[in-house]
Amino acid sequence: MENLIALLVAAPLLGAAVLLCGGRRLDAVGHWLGTALAAASFVIGVVLFADMAGKDAEHREIGQHLFSWIPVEGFQADVAFQLDQLSMTFVLLITGVGSLIHVYSIGYMEHDERRRRFFGYLNLFLAAMLLLVLADNYLLLYVGWEGVGLASYLLIGFWQHKPSAATAAKKAFLVNRVGDMGLSIAIMLMFTTFGTFAFGPVLESTGETSEGMLTAIGLMLLLAACGKSAQVPLQSWLGDAMEGPTPVSALIHAATMVTAGVYLIVRSGEIFNAAPDAQLAVTVVGAVTLLFGAIVGCAKDDIKKALAGSTMSQIGYMILAAGLGPIGYVFAIMHLVTHGFFKAGLFLGAGSVMHGMNDEVDMRKYGGLRKYMPVTFVTFGLGYLAIIGFPGLSGFFSKDKIIEAAFAKGGTEGWILGGVALLGAAITAFYMTRVMLMTFFGEERWQPAPDPDKAPSVEPGIEVHPGEMPHPHESPKVMTIPMIVLAVGSVFGGAFFSIGDRFIHWLEPVTDHAHGHPPISALAVTMSTVAVMVIGVGLAWLQYGRRPVPVVAPRGSLLTRAARRDLLQDDFNHVVLVRGGEHLTRSLVYVDHTLVDGVVNGTAATMGGLSGRLRRIQNGYARSYAVSMFGGAAILIAATLLMRAV
């Protein structure tokens, strides 16, 4: 059984290698190959899961040691895998949703002549992500960590001819690099503290070092998580990442990669448990991002960016939960899984809508689509209900548990966090309802397709005739089926997990679980959750359901305008980092040329001038040379005489 673990990673990796090096002759079958390998990986995952489920809870963790990676004096880094319940959860999520989205992409990328490469990148991503969750030490995890970063870079920038896409890709990679810095520093700290960075030894011996050190490690890990999971203050890249093809947004920037931060924190639970300050920082980051994303989501008219904001906020929930410690870990992961379902579904739905609307992304130019694309409408609707936490659907269970746990943290912190979580739930309901109404209800506000030359944002290969009105149509089966599957998942997932605390028991061995006791009864929490949800929906209905939606966005309040600009985060980055950096580098180039180089050239120049002056003495008259000779002779004699005298 153990040997299968490597296959999990190997299958998609092989796919990536073949597809990227294969050349054009694979164009015809490339997408099928990619999908097949993703599916194969999923099958392996299922087999392993069956095997694991068969064992009793204590002996479920299995590992596989491939080879010694970097053997250096006192520094042991191996390529070794560890598969426990936590990893397994992720494996199933990644490969499952991944396979579905592969299938979806077959249809979605049908007209793109670089489809083979797209599938190559997707496979590369799967491999890296699986490596991330299967690694048994932090360094190997780091490899997967950067690997998914690379895949996301390639996929965001897949339409490289669009400058916006290229820039977004670069931005994503850079911001992630800042996070990676945190991770690598954390690893160094572990090495200097524990002499190793394998999960086992490190997490077991947390008791043997000071809390300060653990806090430092924890904060560094948090920084890494912020980068990957788009948490404040490193959240700015996620919005732009929507430049990528929609399946990418669904898989990488909603379901899997962005949740890697949550995985990292839950995985390093012992460290955080022993470092309350770090934990507090995590909860704070989570809470802030939760609101931040939600507010941004309310203001965006671009459907994908609205969803991106929601993703940010939902991951905020997870981070918050992860920050709560044992009472939260399980729910963080649970929300992560359910979110994986419904958010992927929502994105795929959005993609399907764009597909039918000539790639229009502005929701103000949608409207009344429900009768044109029923399947999309239904699946999207179910996802919607799930995310706002409609009772009975998956989002309801997971989110409700998180809010409960937040209250359970106790003390003022508990109240604050719980309150924030509740508020977030309300806002979630608001903006998701907004999306829903603007897209599928109301009158049809369709606009003629833009001229692709003027607006390069149109995805290539999809035939768009400038000026032609969109004629929405349901997407092909190959796209709708994955959406249906995901919808099913997002409906029943939560219930399946929570009934009888299945999920808790499943994960408990890995992330020990403690039942939190909120100051107010769980029922009250649930009630209030539902209440705020209803309020949010109602507000949204008043705003967008009753009145017609203007095609051109109104100027809006100060907050709205700020939120449209992602609460000025990019402006801040631009002014502080980009401008400052430009000035710094420019001045440094100048310094290098004038100062460092100038010193040398200056010396040379002085020499030249000096010799130029000395040259005057050489007047070319033999007699004056003779004089100097004669004088020299005299001096020599004087010298000898003096020497003899002395």
Next chain:
Amino acid sequence: MSFLLTATAALPALGAIATAAVPAAKRNAAKWLALIVSLATLVLAAIVLVRFDPGGDRYQLTESHAWIKDFGVRYELGVDGIAVALIALTALLIPFIILAGWHDADPLETGNKRWRPTQGFFALILAVEAMVIISFEATDVFLFYIFFEAMLIPMYFLIGGFGDRAHEHGEEAASTQRSYAAVKFLLYNLAGGLIMLAAVIGFYVVAGHFSLQTIAENGVPEMATSTERWLFLGFFFAFAVKAPLWPLHTWLPNAMQESTAPVAVLITAVVDKVGTFAMLRFCLQLFPEASKWATPAILVLALISIIYGALLAVGQRDMKRLVAYASISHFGFIIMGIFAMTSQGQSGATLYMVNHGISTAALMLVAGFLISRRGSRLIADYGGVQKVAPVLAGTFLIGGLATLSLPGLAPFVSEFLVLVGTFARYPVIGIIATLGIVLAALYTLVLYQRTMTGPVKAEVEGMPDLRVRELVVVAPLVVLLIFLGVYPKPVTDIVNPAVKQTLSDVQKQDPKPEVEAAK
């Protein structure tokens, strides 16, 4: 006593003479001859690699003959793990360099029967190879010094004599800038060399011999602390110029910018390595105390190199200059690793020398192919290449990712080792150095974005993708980058014992992890 090492160095030397002697009309014969010789050298280097026993004595395959008796100068060769690795690297890169520069020295107007520079170009490359290899092998300080300096002569002609075709300011400006760069290169390195010569003589006065092998047996000669420090500085200065370390770096950007891509690779990937190698072999072994004394200052300089080089790379408009400044940043890492005085740091540094050689070669050579197509080094002149020449763009990206040391590619291993090794002893410096990771990503990705992505520029339209020859050059390098990134064990196994030795020379132990220390 085998003559394997002598042969390894002598073969390219003879090859150089033979190549230079090829008659003017037989230009291609010269190219093929040079290529074959370099490949044969590669075979010899491989034999050295096989014959070398990592577990064995410190210096192996030694040769020792009296040379200048009066000054105790001996013709003494011998290799330790570090030297073997670098010899292998050199012998490996030269064929690619020759192949990449296949047309760089062709006559401007075809049918020029009397054109000889082609022969000269390849002969000079082989000559450089010979000198580099022997200076890796020399265990006699004086012998090393001679070739350390002699290297400059062929390099001078390579830089000053051969530049990019179709320079933006016309051939006149090009040649003047070339000669400026060449002279600058020569003066900087000569200055370093002369100071080193003084130190070498001083060392002879103190020690009475030049032989490292003797030192390995009998230990370092007794000398006064101040003497040792002065001598150390004399040696280190020369190596720092060659390496190059901030603020002695300014010759490198000019040299790399003006010379053709293969020569630029020769400079930064092969010749400069002698500097860092010599720090490990001579500075640390001959003057352990002084090395420890100077460590803080050197680490700070290295740190400055890392950040400074990266920042300047971001600010460059010329892609070759950009790569040059990136190299300065990487050399900062190497030197930092050497003087961190931990086994991770030094193994990392040695590994870094190898990996940096390969990654820079990949990036620079692809950049060279790009430049040869468009005839301009300015980043702004490109755009959207990825669409017309995907393979070129792909290899360029891989080279770039290697430069920013992406995990999974070779440089990551070495860079991380260096960082860990430094961090273990000097946490603050280690943390600041990690900033280099972010900056590296910045300049690499900006370069890639500006040149490869975006709408296709008119000048770039119809640019041909990599040709077979170019593919033959790049593909092995890429494969090597990935292989060494996933499985660096072969190299580390060779390097580790030598590093252990060096550390024992300076009597330094790795700092114990806190947990064990507590126990």
Next chain:
Amino acid sequence: MTQFAAAATLSAGTSTGEAFQFWVLGTIAVLGALGTVFMKKTVHSALSLAGTMIILAVFYLANGAYFLGVVQIIVYTGAIMMLFLFVVMLVGVTAADSLKETIKGQRWLALLCGLGFGILLVAGIGNAALTEFDGLAQANAGGNVEGLAALIFTDYVFAFELTGALLITAAVGAMVLTHRERTERAKTQRELAEQRVREGKHLPPLPAPGVYARHNAVDIAGLLPDGTPSELTVNKTLRDRGQIRDVSAQALNDLKALERRAEDRLERTNSGSNGKNGEASK
């Protein structure tokens, strides 16, 4: 010969005679040297140098270097100085270069160095002054010439041979330097005339030098109608040497003087004649 004998006997001490000779001739030698340096005309320098050399020859003899003394007279004063005089003649006997210094500060530097150098030498000699010394008595026992010969042909034979080679080389070198190879045959009168016509300058023959019937006057420029001398009339070599004598002024003075003298004479005759005329008129 007696003097030689006297010199031959000279051993440790020196006779008062020699002292007297030294002081007298030494003074003259120095004067001669100074003359060589400060004489305006080359010839005079040459002559004073010759004088100095002869005196040196005498000193050699006095020091028992008979062979050298003779050689000094024959080679130096005989050959070399004559050679000098020949060259002086070639370059111009009367060519007197002004002693005015052209290079700034050269003279003062020179004198300063000379003075310092001399003082140093003297100081050095005084420093190293050895009071007792052994004469050439036994060295010259077998005759000075034989002694020299013995040394030259034994110890110094190699140097001797070399000097021989040197002399040959020098002779050849001198010839190479001075001898001018005539590459094309000399032009005939006709060709020269034609060339002049072709160049179209100065068709008629050059004007003759001024004639001043006191001596050979080739170095006197002929006067133009306005009384100014014309360089053209003087031989080119003389022109190059700057040896043109401009006698226009002198000539006029002489003329005046002549007229005056003539007048006196006429005065007399006039008076006489007047008387005669007067008488005649009566």
Next chain:
Amino acid sequence: MNPVNYLYLAALLFTIGATGVLIRRNAIVVFMCVELMLNACNLALVAFSRMHGNLDGQIIAFFTMVVAAAEVVVGLAIIVSLFRSRHSASVDDASLMKL
């Protein structure tokens, strides 16, 4: 009298000659001054040989004379050809050593 005086005399003549070399412009005169210096040396040598009671000094003086002869021959030849080429015997006119 002490024959050392001959040395003083030689020194004097030598200095005078040297000064002459420095201040005269006419090549011939300069040359004569050189000869004067040589002669001064010869005098010194002769005096030495007398002091040390062997003939080596005289031998050297002899060689000096021979060399001087050769030198004069060549030197004068040079002067003549110089004069031919530039119609002047001034050493300052031959100041081509200046760049």
